[in-house]
Amino acid sequence: xxxxxxxxxxxxxxxxxxxxxxxxxxxxxxxDLAGIELQALRFCFDIxxxxxxxxGAELHIEQIPGRGRCLECDERVPLEQPIAICPCDKxxxxxxxxxxxxxxxxxxVH
Amino acid sequence: xxxxxxxxxxxxxxxxxxxxxxxxILPDGTVxxxxxxxxxxxxxxxxxxxxxxxxxxxxxxxxxxxxxxEGGPSKVEILEAKVMEKNDxxxxxxxxxxxxxxxxxxxxxxxxxxxxxxxxxxxxxxLDETSSVVEGDQETARDxxxxxxxxxxxxxxxTGTGCHLEADMVWMGLQTLRPELGSVVFIENVxxxxxxxxFDLGEHKxxxxxxxxxxxxxxxxxxxxxxxxxxxxxxxxxxxxxxxFDMEEARQAVATIAPDAxxxxxxxxxxxxxxxxxxxxxxxxxxAT
Numbered sequence: 001x002x003x004x005x006x007x008x009x010x011x012x013x014x015x016x017x018x019x020x021x022x023x024x025x026x027x028x029x030x031x032d033l034a035g036i037e038l039q040a041l042r043f044c045f046d047i048x049x050x051x052x053x054x055x056g057a058e059l060h061i062e063q064i065p066g067r068g069r070c071l072e073c074d075e076r077v078p079l080e081q082p083i084a085i086c087p088c089d090k091x092x093x094x095x096x097x098x099x100x101x102x103x104x105x106x107x108x109v110h
Numbered sequence: 111x112x113x114x115x116x117x118x119x120x121x122x123x124x125x126x127x128x129x130x131x132x133x134x135i136l137p138d139g140t141v142x143x144x145x146x147x148x149x150x151x152x153x154x155x156x157x158x159x160x161x162x163x164x165x166x167x168x169x170x171x172x173x174x175x176x177x178x179x180e181g182g183p184s185k186v187e188i189l190e191a192k193v194m195e196k197n198d199x200x201x202x203x204x205x206x207x208x209x210x211x212x213x214x215x216x217x218x219x220x221x222x223x224x225x226x227x228x229x230x231x232x233x234x235x236x237l238d239e240t241s242s243v244v245e246g247d248q249e250t251a252r253d254x255x256x257x258x259x260x261x262x263x264x265x266x267x268x269t270g271t272g273c274h275l276e277a278d279m280v281w282m283g284l285q286t287l288r289p290e291l292g293s294v295v296f297i298e299n300v301x302x303x304x305x306x307x308x309f310d311l312g313e314h315k316x317x318x319x320x321x322x323x324x325x326x327x328x329x330x331x332x333x334x335x336x337x338x339x340x341x342x343x344x345x346x347x348x349x350x351x352x353x354x355f356d357m358e359e360a361r362q363a364v365a366t367i368a369p370d371a372x373x374x375x376x377x378x379x380x381x382x383x384x385x386x387x388x389x390x391x392x393x394x395x396x397x398a399t
């Protein structure tokens with residue numbers, strides 16, 4: 001379960017930016033192809049936030065759907081898995097344009 | 111629990127060498143070093159636990175993006191910070207460390223039981239390169255012991271509850287291991303097809319093992335692991351006559367996720383395909399260092 005160590009990173013980064021201020025909320029951007037189990041992330045967040053300035057903070061997660069672009073036909077394809085070959089018949093190469101994000105977008109402080 | 115000194119903390123990472131000297135890294139970054147050498151069985155080693163597990167994390171906390179307008183009521187501050195930034199930064203440090211010593215590093219990954227340790231045992235005996243190993247496991251030094259028997263330096267990193275190696279653990283391992291100039295370092299990751307995929311260790315190449323007892327669709331089920339692979343080693347090929355394994359389907363599955371990855375079939379038991387693997391290591395090393 002890598003979500004635990006990822007959540008530790010999230011909390012540590014926010015604590016650093018907050019510089020002692022109380023954090024009321026954190027917003028993440030997580031792509032559907034980032035390999036993160038959101039339920040596990042939420043579960044870990046409260047545990048990792050305990051005893052820090054994030055304790056009790058709300059976790060908002062903005063999910064970003066996966067999207068690939070076929071290098072052959074230039075078509076945009078919605079992706080549920082990070083595949084590199086276009087599901088279209090030609091088995092053409094595809095690049096992943098969206099869905100691999102794993103960012104701390106913002107924090108709410110006072 | 112640390113099996114060398116008995117320290118108990120489920121979350122810590124332990125790095126140890128053959129002499130029993132070892133180091134713990136706590137989740138907050140605190141480093142505790144223990145000397146394991148003076149075991150005269152009179153129990154004179156006092157590991158007395160006088161280390162304060164304080165908060166001496168003195169690295170990685172320096173970047174401020176300067177968005178903090180002090181004071182005022184609750185407000186939103188945009189960070190757009192990469193979650194993996196700290197690990198990525200430490201992986202860069204490893205990369206620089208490798209480059210400075212012309213060391214070629216391979217990150218070996220697979221599910222448990224795919225044959226990583228067995229592959230390394232044979233490789234360390236047969237590969238004509240100076241080598242050493244960073245061995246990652248959740249618990250025990252069993253794999254490290256097996257590899258040490260080949261006569262090659264091995265450092266064991268126990269990740270405790272962690273299911274993967276991270277860049278800082280590899281860094282700690284390297285400080286103990288001190289690989290020779292121009293040598294090859296094999297980093298045997300924790301057996302797991304999910305978590306290690308996300309953590310850059312600063313390696314030159316990623317090798318993913320995929321044994322034919324696992325099923326042809328493994329790459330489609332665990333795409334994150336396979337998509338970053340430079341080489342996919344299909345292992346346990348000696349079992350092929352006993353299984354209904356469709357090699358073409360397996361190769362297609364790899365190509366769907368990782369079209370640039372090379373695929374090789376090997377049997378550590380019979381030795382088939384091993385020469386190709388050694389040639390690949392030498393070629394990749396030459397290109398990288």
